[in-house]
Amino acid sequence: MLGFVGLGLYDCRDLTLRGLEILRKADKVYLDTYTSIVPNFSVEELENLIGRKVVSVDRSVLEGRGLFEILEEAREKDVVLLVPGDPFIATTHISIRLEAEKRGVKTEVVHAPSVVSSAISATGLQIYRFGKVVTLVYPDPEVGFYPISSYEVLEDNFNRKLHTFFLLDLKEDRKMTIADAVDVLFLLEEKVGSGIISSETLGVGVARVGSPDSVLKAGTLEFLKRYDFGPPPHSLIIPSSLHPVEAEALILLCNADREMIEKWTKKIK
């Protein structure tokens, strides 16, 4: 059996009781170390908690030959792959699960809080008022690459009065911050924009959601760019038109300036 257990957002204590139970009974536990980051996670703490060794596996294992060895192992034994956030929000893990099922290896899933639903719910914005979710990646001007499709998603959502949730690039060597994301949006506006993004556009920055030191802040993009959110992971929301309860939530829960929000709700109906 190959179990996928979600690790949640911040540290070992985001594991559910169900996840813990499966980990304690497993013959072998692997930890995916590359698709995301769990800020305060400690392998040692996890090993103490579950009473067994944890083997860290990186991209070269999970996307290479090592994967097949893990799948063969799971044919005979109870193997668990621990994954940041909810197990299948990242598409890599779906491919691993499908590969297992194709080979007749039974799979099982234990869900955990995902960054998308947790960040949305923490801001007080309503999940019903979001459009398509998108990942914002770094442009690479040297090869002429700009993440134009991300701007198109924003544009499409915004024009339908839907909020846009930006997951920010989490490359091993470069984790996108909210300030970086604002710069990328400014650049895209300049390249292909239709006027949605300006220094006065409302944004909501969410840092380390689900952790005791999470930071939520709503304000103009110019303001967010200069605001100190602390270390990643970060996410950025560009809201469109606000429901009155959402407007109030941004003021009370995300420290938005009341005047700025009132101006925004007058402008974007």
Add this chain to the structure above:
Amino acid sequence: MLGFVGLGLYDCRDLTLRGLEILRKADKVYLDTYTSIVPNFSVEELENLIGRKVVSVDRSVLEGRGLFEILEEAREKDVVLLVPGDPFIATTHISIRLEAEKRGVKTEVVHAPSVVSSAISATGLQIYRFGKVVTLVYPDPEVGFYPISSYEVLEDNFNRKLHTFFLLDLKEDRKMTIADAVDVLFLLEEKVGSGIISSETLGVGVARVGSPDSVLKAGTLEFLKRYDFGPPPHSLIIPSSLHPVEAEALILLCNADREMIEKWTKKIK
């Protein structure tokens, strides 16, 4: 302090370790019994787990004067409100949180798996390919009410090649099943439809996601209508165009008929 702790999707074991810790230290624990259902949840099991009494509160308390008593209590003591799923996916709880903050009562949130992200991730469909989420409610022909806006969301998503996630009505006396939802969609197609819904449309039914006896099944709406999903909670997804990995996932994880999926991917590009 007023803590909002997510209860997850199926039973007490969906609590995170962080949630458990806060519950064990709380002076008073309230359980919201009306915004959703957690199929195998037992108050007694929870009380044994956390070592204290749990007070169930229903709509009349949370939307009435009882709420102010709870908020006053939270001014002096550590009070926890336990909420199905993730605490703020339901809009009621946001209002309670805002009311607390307005009165200067500190709030805290412990996230848990939400039905939206868990159901999406369990099916193998990609979160990036979903449009706006919508709740489908029962029509009331006697007063001439039809949930036309839900059809409009579907139409808008579908035409942009985005999947639609339907949360199904969970009234205290009537929980919408997938079969009911299909009937409502058929009715809406007849009333205001633009041809998206027919007996041949692809749907994915998800019952009791996150539980050991969860049922996932992809097929035509006509097929889903007759399929035995067992008791609620149910959700329904109407996919639009499928990525090849998604098509494979529907076959391997949601038991879709390969031929049906191939037909669909040829028709809806």
